[in-house]
Amino acid sequence: MSKTIVALDFSSEKEVLDFLKQFDHPIYVKIGMELTYACGLGIVEKVKAMGHHVFLDLKLHDIPNTVKGGMKNLAKLGVDMTNVHCSGGIAMMKAAIEGLEEGAKGKKRPLCIGVTQLTSTSKEAMNEELGIPGDVLDCVLHYAKNAKEAGLDGVVCSVHEARAIHEACGEDFLTVTPGIRLASDSVDDQKRVATPSLAKEEGCDYIVVGRSITKSADPEATYTQIEEIMEG
Numbered sequence: 724m725s726k727t728i729v730a731l732d733f734s735s736e737k738e739v740l741d742f743l744k745q746f747d748h749p750i751y752v753k754i755g756m757e758l759t760y761a762c763g764l765g766i767v768e769k770v771k772a773m774g775h776h777v778f779l780d781l782k783l784h785d786i787p788n789t790v791k792g793g794m795k796n797l798a799k800l801g802v803d804m805t806n807v808h809c810s811g812g813i814a815m816m817k818a819a820i821e822g823l824e825e826g827a828k829g830k831k832r833p834l835c836i837g838v839t840q841l842t843s844t845s846k847e848a849m850n851e852e853l854g855i856p857g858d859v860l861d862c863v864l865h866y867a868k869n870a871k872e873a874g875l876d877g878v879v880c881s882v883h884e885a886r887a888i889h890e891a892c893g894e895d896f897l898t899v900t901p902g903i904r905l906a907s908d909s910v911d912d913q914k915r916v917a918t919p920s921l922a923k924e925e926g927c928d929y930i931v932v933g934r935s936i937t938k939s940a941d942p943e944a945t946y947t948q949i950e951e952i953m954e955g
Protein backbone atom coordinates (compact mmCIF):
# COMPACT_ATOMS: atom_id res chain seq x y z
CA MET A 724 0.00 0.00 0.00
CA SER A 725 1.18 3.49 -0.86
CA LYS A 726 2.85 5.51 1.92
CA THR A 727 1.69 8.78 0.40
CA ILE A 728 -1.89 9.74 1.20
CA VAL A 729 -3.22 12.45 -1.11
CA ALA A 730 -5.61 14.93 0.53
CA LEU A 731 -8.56 15.41 -1.81
CA ASP A 732 -9.40 18.88 -0.53
CA PHE A 733 -11.84 19.70 -3.31
CA SER A 734 -15.41 21.01 -3.23
CA SER A 735 -17.01 19.03 -6.04
CA GLU A 736 -17.20 15.50 -7.39
CA LYS A 737 -16.05 16.74 -10.81
CA GLU A 738 -12.77 18.06 -9.40
CA VAL A 739 -12.19 14.73 -7.64
CA LEU A 740 -12.89 12.67 -10.75
CA ASP A 741 -10.73 14.94 -12.94
CA PHE A 742 -7.90 14.63 -10.42
CA LEU A 743 -8.13 10.84 -10.04
CA LYS A 744 -8.29 10.38 -13.85
CA GLN A 745 -4.57 11.16 -13.93
CA PHE A 746 -3.74 7.94 -12.07
CA ASP A 747 -3.89 4.59 -13.85
CA HIS A 748 -3.53 2.69 -10.56
CA PRO A 749 -5.18 2.85 -7.13
CA ILE A 750 -3.74 5.40 -4.72
CA TYR A 751 -4.34 6.20 -1.04
CA VAL A 752 -6.50 9.30 -0.67
CA LYS A 753 -7.78 11.34 2.24
CA ILE A 754 -11.34 12.62 2.20
CA GLY A 755 -11.88 15.37 4.71
CA MET A 756 -14.55 17.81 5.72
CA GLU A 757 -14.37 20.06 2.64
CA LEU A 758 -15.30 17.27 0.23
CA THR A 759 -17.67 15.46 2.61
CA TYR A 760 -19.62 18.60 3.42
CA ALA A 761 -19.85 19.45 -0.31
CA CYS A 762 -20.78 16.02 -1.68
CA GLY A 763 -21.95 13.93 1.27
CA LEU A 764 -20.60 10.54 2.29
CA GLY A 765 -21.63 9.05 -1.07
CA ILE A 766 -18.34 10.37 -2.49
CA VAL A 767 -16.48 8.06 -0.11
CA GLU A 768 -18.26 5.01 -1.50
CA LYS A 769 -17.65 6.20 -5.09
CA VAL A 770 -13.92 6.64 -4.55
CA LYS A 771 -13.70 3.27 -2.77
CA ALA A 772 -15.57 1.62 -5.66
CA MET A 773 -12.87 2.97 -8.01
CA GLY A 774 -10.36 0.87 -6.06
CA HIS A 775 -8.63 3.62 -4.08
CA HIS A 776 -7.78 3.34 -0.39
CA VAL A 777 -9.61 5.91 1.70
CA PHE A 778 -8.63 7.67 4.91
CA LEU A 779 -11.82 9.41 6.05
CA ASP A 780 -10.53 12.43 7.97
CA LEU A 781 -13.52 13.80 9.89
CA LYS A 782 -11.68 14.15 13.22
CA LEU A 783 -14.53 13.14 15.52
CA HIS A 784 -14.60 14.90 18.90
CA ASP A 785 -17.71 14.57 21.09
CA ILE A 786 -18.97 12.66 24.10
CA PRO A 787 -18.13 8.93 24.00
CA ASN A 788 -21.67 7.75 23.20
CA THR A 789 -21.98 10.11 20.22
CA VAL A 790 -18.55 9.20 18.86
CA LYS A 791 -19.36 5.49 19.22
CA GLY A 792 -22.58 5.93 17.22
CA GLY A 793 -20.82 8.03 14.58
CA MET A 794 -18.02 5.53 14.15
CA LYS A 795 -20.47 2.63 13.93
CA ASN A 796 -21.98 4.25 10.84
CA LEU A 797 -18.63 5.30 9.33
CA ALA A 798 -17.36 1.71 9.59
CA LYS A 799 -20.21 0.63 7.29
CA LEU A 800 -18.67 2.72 4.48
CA GLY A 801 -15.72 0.33 4.30
CA VAL A 802 -13.09 3.05 4.71
CA ASP A 803 -9.51 1.98 5.43
CA MET A 804 -8.71 4.57 8.08
CA THR A 805 -10.56 7.16 10.11
CA ASN A 806 -9.80 9.41 13.06
CA VAL A 807 -10.72 11.26 16.26
CA HIS A 808 -9.13 14.10 18.21
CA CYS A 809 -7.00 12.76 21.09
CA SER A 810 -8.09 15.78 23.14
CA GLY A 811 -11.51 14.09 23.46
CA GLY A 812 -9.93 11.77 26.04
CA ILE A 813 -9.34 8.07 26.57
CA ALA A 814 -13.00 7.12 27.14
CA MET A 815 -13.96 8.82 23.88
CA MET A 816 -11.18 7.07 21.95
CA LYS A 817 -12.18 3.68 23.41
CA ALA A 818 -15.77 4.39 22.37
CA ALA A 819 -14.58 5.14 18.83
CA ILE A 820 -12.97 1.70 18.61
CA GLU A 821 -16.09 0.02 20.01
CA GLY A 822 -18.23 1.80 17.43
CA LEU A 823 -15.94 0.82 14.56
CA GLU A 824 -15.91 -2.81 15.71
CA GLU A 825 -19.70 -2.91 15.96
CA GLY A 826 -20.10 -1.27 12.57
CA ALA A 827 -17.61 -3.63 10.92
CA LYS A 828 -19.71 -6.60 12.11
CA GLY A 829 -16.91 -9.13 12.53
CA LYS A 830 -15.01 -7.94 9.44
CA LYS A 831 -11.70 -6.06 9.76
CA ARG A 832 -12.51 -2.67 11.24
CA PRO A 833 -11.02 0.53 9.74
CA LEU A 834 -7.79 1.72 11.33
CA CYS A 835 -8.44 4.48 13.85
CA ILE A 836 -5.86 7.14 14.58
CA GLY A 837 -5.86 10.13 16.92
CA VAL A 838 -5.03 13.70 15.98
CA THR A 839 -2.47 14.98 18.53
CA GLN A 840 -1.71 18.65 17.87
CA LEU A 841 -2.66 19.94 14.42
CA THR A 842 0.37 20.61 12.24
CA SER A 843 -0.94 24.18 11.86
CA THR A 844 -0.33 24.74 15.60
CA SER A 845 2.94 26.34 16.74
CA LYS A 846 4.39 26.12 20.25
CA GLU A 847 3.38 29.76 20.82
CA ALA A 848 -0.25 29.16 19.80
CA MET A 849 -0.41 25.97 21.88
CA ASN A 850 0.95 27.78 24.96
CA GLU A 851 -0.88 31.08 24.63
CA GLU A 852 -4.15 30.38 22.74
CA LEU A 853 -4.84 26.81 23.80
CA GLY A 854 -3.39 27.26 27.28
CA ILE A 855 -1.27 24.12 27.10
CA PRO A 856 2.18 24.76 28.61
CA GLY A 857 5.46 23.13 27.56
CA ASP A 858 6.82 21.91 24.26
CA VAL A 859 4.64 20.60 21.45
CA LEU A 860 6.53 17.31 21.64
CA ASP A 861 5.53 16.75 25.29
CA CYS A 862 1.85 17.31 24.49
CA VAL A 863 1.98 15.17 21.36
CA LEU A 864 3.67 12.33 23.26
CA HIS A 865 1.12 12.56 26.07
CA TYR A 866 -1.75 12.32 23.57
CA ALA A 867 -0.02 9.48 21.70
CA LYS A 868 0.35 7.44 24.91
CA ASN A 869 -3.35 8.03 25.69
CA ALA A 870 -4.26 6.92 22.16
CA LYS A 871 -2.22 3.75 22.59
CA GLU A 872 -3.87 3.05 25.96
CA ALA A 873 -7.30 3.48 24.34
CA GLY A 874 -6.45 0.90 21.67
CA LEU A 875 -6.02 3.24 18.71
CA ASP A 876 -3.74 2.14 15.87
CA GLY A 877 -1.66 5.30 15.76
CA VAL A 878 -1.71 9.07 15.63
CA VAL A 879 -1.59 12.08 13.34
CA CYS A 880 1.45 14.17 14.24
CA SER A 881 4.13 16.18 12.49
CA VAL A 882 7.26 14.56 11.06
CA HIS A 883 9.24 16.14 13.92
CA GLU A 884 7.48 14.00 16.55
CA ALA A 885 7.28 10.67 14.70
CA ARG A 886 10.57 9.18 15.92
CA ALA A 887 9.83 9.92 19.60
CA ILE A 888 6.33 8.46 19.22
CA HIS A 889 7.69 5.22 17.79
CA GLU A 890 10.21 5.04 20.65
CA ALA A 891 7.49 5.59 23.27
CA CYS A 892 4.60 3.64 21.73
CA GLY A 893 6.30 1.02 19.56
CA GLU A 894 7.35 0.72 15.93
CA ASP A 895 3.99 -0.75 14.94
CA PHE A 896 2.06 2.26 16.30
CA LEU A 897 1.29 4.26 13.16
CA THR A 898 2.52 7.80 12.58
CA VAL A 899 0.54 9.62 9.90
CA THR A 900 2.15 12.95 9.13
CA PRO A 901 0.65 15.94 7.30
CA GLY A 902 2.46 19.29 7.00
CA ILE A 903 4.53 17.97 4.11
CA ARG A 904 6.13 20.55 1.85
CA LEU A 905 8.54 20.24 -1.06
CA ALA A 906 11.57 22.54 -0.79
CA SER A 907 10.10 24.99 -3.32
CA ASP A 908 6.58 25.13 -1.81
CA SER A 909 5.04 27.87 0.29
CA VAL A 910 4.19 26.81 3.83
CA ASP A 911 0.67 28.37 3.79
CA ASP A 912 -1.22 27.76 7.04
CA GLN A 913 1.02 24.91 8.22
CA LYS A 914 3.53 25.50 11.03
CA ARG A 915 5.29 22.17 11.73
CA VAL A 916 6.37 21.27 8.20
CA ALA A 917 8.91 18.88 6.72
CA THR A 918 9.95 17.44 3.37
CA PRO A 919 9.16 13.88 2.23
CA SER A 920 12.88 13.06 2.61
CA LEU A 921 12.87 14.04 6.28
CA ALA A 922 9.63 12.07 6.79
CA LYS A 923 11.36 9.02 5.37
CA GLU A 924 14.42 9.57 7.60
CA GLU A 925 12.26 9.97 10.70
CA GLY A 926 10.43 6.71 10.01
CA CYS A 927 6.94 8.11 9.35
CA ASP A 928 4.54 5.37 8.28
CA TYR A 929 2.44 7.60 6.04
CA ILE A 930 2.69 11.17 4.83
CA VAL A 931 -0.41 13.21 3.98
CA VAL A 932 0.11 15.56 1.06
CA GLY A 933 -2.49 17.98 -0.23
CA ARG A 934 -1.64 21.16 -2.06
CA SER A 935 1.92 20.16 -3.03
CA ILE A 936 0.33 17.51 -5.26
CA THR A 937 -3.15 18.82 -6.08
CA LYS A 938 -1.88 22.29 -7.05
CA SER A 939 1.23 21.01 -8.83
CA ALA A 940 1.56 21.65 -12.57
CA ASP A 941 1.81 17.86 -13.00
CA PRO A 942 0.13 16.16 -10.00
CA GLU A 943 0.84 12.62 -11.18
CA ALA A 944 4.56 13.31 -11.65
CA THR A 945 4.80 15.08 -8.27
CA TYR A 946 2.99 12.17 -6.59
CA THR A 947 5.36 9.65 -8.20
CA GLN A 948 8.43 11.68 -7.21
CA ILE A 949 7.23 11.81 -3.56
CA GLU A 950 6.22 8.15 -3.49
CA GLU A 951 9.69 7.16 -4.80
CA ILE A 952 11.28 8.99 -1.88
CA MET A 953 8.94 7.31 0.62
CA GLU A 954 9.38 3.81 -0.83
CA GLY A 955 13.11 4.22 -1.53
Ligand SMILES: O=c1ccn([C@@H]2O[C@H](COP(=O)(O)O)[C@@H](O)[C@H]2O)c(=O)[nH]1
Binds near residue numbers: 841843935
Ligand atom coordinates in the same frame (compact mmCIF):
# COMPACT_ATOMS: atom_id res chain seq x y z
O1 LIG B 1 -2.66 17.99 11.98
C1 LIG B 1 -3.20 17.91 10.86
C2 LIG B 1 -4.26 17.07 10.60
C3 LIG B 1 -4.79 17.02 9.34
N1 LIG B 1 -4.28 17.77 8.34
C4 LIG B 1 -4.88 17.63 6.99
O2 LIG B 1 -3.87 17.23 6.05
C5 LIG B 1 -4.03 17.93 4.82
C6 LIG B 1 -2.79 18.73 4.56
O3 LIG B 1 -2.95 19.49 3.38
P1 LIG B 1 -1.77 20.36 2.75
O4 LIG B 1 -2.42 21.02 1.57
O5 LIG B 1 -0.68 19.39 2.36
O6 LIG B 1 -1.30 21.33 3.78
C7 LIG B 1 -5.30 18.77 4.95
O7 LIG B 1 -6.35 18.03 4.38
C8 LIG B 1 -5.52 18.89 6.44
O8 LIG B 1 -6.89 18.93 6.77
C9 LIG B 1 -3.24 18.60 8.59
O9 LIG B 1 -2.77 19.33 7.70
N2 LIG B 1 -2.71 18.64 9.84
